[in-house]
Amino acid sequence: MIRFEHVGKRYGGRFEALANIDFSIRRGEMVFLTGHSGAGKSSLLRLLMRLERPSRGRILVAGHDIDRLHSSQIPFYRRQIGVVFQNHQLLFDRDVFANVALPLQIQGVEPHEAARRVRAALDKVGLLHREKALPIELSGGEQQRIGIARAVVNKPALLLADEPTGNLDPQLSADIMRLFEDFNRIGTTIMIASHDLALIARLHHRVLRLREGRLIGDENSVEEMS
Numbered sequence: 478m479i480r481f482e483h484v485g486k487r488y489g490g491r492f493e494a495l496a497n498i499d500f501s502i503r504r505g506e507m508v509f510l511t512g513h514s515g516a517g518k519s520s521l522l523r524l525l526m527r528l529e530r531p532s533r534g535r536i537l538v539a540g541h542d543i544d545r546l547h548s549s550q551i552p553f554y555r556r557q558i559g560v561v562f563q564n565h566q567l568l569f570d571r572d573v574f575a576n577v578a579l580p581l582q583i584q585g586v587e588p589h590e591a592a593r594r595v596r597a598a599l600d601k602v603g604l605l606h607r608e609k610a611l612p613i614e615l616s617g618g619e620q621q622r623i624g625i626a627r628a629v630v631n632k633p634a635l636l637l638a639d640e641p642t643g644n645l646d647p648q649l650s651a652d653i654m655r656l657f658e659d660f661n662r663i664g665t666t667i668m669i670a671s672h673d674l675a676l677i678a679r680l681h682h683r684v685l686r687l688r689e690g691r692l693i694g695d696e697n698s699v700e701e702m703s
């Protein structure tokens with residue numbers, strides 16, 4: 478589903494944030510992307526979202542070189558991708574329902590159908606009963622689950638997450654990862670950038686490891702390294 482071919486990214490023509498990145502991810506895989514701060518995790522995700530363009534190489538998604546997408550095709554491309562951020566980027570002046578409905582509203586989905594999909598997404602993250610709450614009234618873990626509901630409300634084929642457990646304690650982090658595993662079980666391809674090595678080690682998924690912009694490891698699970 479995803480193929481990086483010798484991808485490099487330079488910012489400002491000088492600094493090389495990523496160099497010669499080469500890997501493939503099959504449809505339905507769940508993969509962690511790890512590495513120290515500044516290793517290039519967010520840059521790699523931004524390339525995949527087509528928020529940045531590679532300086533070298535090609536990125537193929539579902540067989541298409543995403544650098545060749547016409548600007549009018551980019552919104553359609555991005556709609557197939559759900560994105561979860563560390564700080565979840567919820568709108569604090571709107572209730573939970575409105576936050577999750579936002580991507581559907583932007584696409585002009587008919588309100589009745591949108592409401593059905595929002596409730597299905599809230600149900601999946603276990604927060605259907607909080608649809609009228611404001612984000613401020615929720616705990617950090619609940620806010621992150623709302624961020625995930627918003628990311629999956631479109632039923633994306635690909636779900637990307639950038640440090641989704643960054644602000645959460647170990648128990649809540651494990652709960653959030655279980656939620657990603659649930660979405661993976663129903664066929665969603667998932668890529669999660671995280672530097673929480675202890676958490677990653679407990680889950681047995683493939684791990685892509687970056688160091689200073691280079692891919693230095695690609696293991697089926699951290700345990701297999703030892």
Ligand SMILES: Nc1ncnc2c1ncn2[C@@H]1O[C@H](COP(=O)(O)OP(=O)(O)OP(=O)(O)O)[C@@H](O)[C@H]1O
Nearest residue numbers: 488489492494512513514515516517518519520521
């Ligand atoms: N827009 C940009 N312009 C210039 N340099 C950038 C830009 N975005 C990232 N960088 C640099 O590229 C390198 C990789 O950054 P990136 O954010 O991808 O790393 P990361 O692994 O996600 O780190 P963190 O875990 O701290 O978010 C860093 O040195 C960063 O300063």
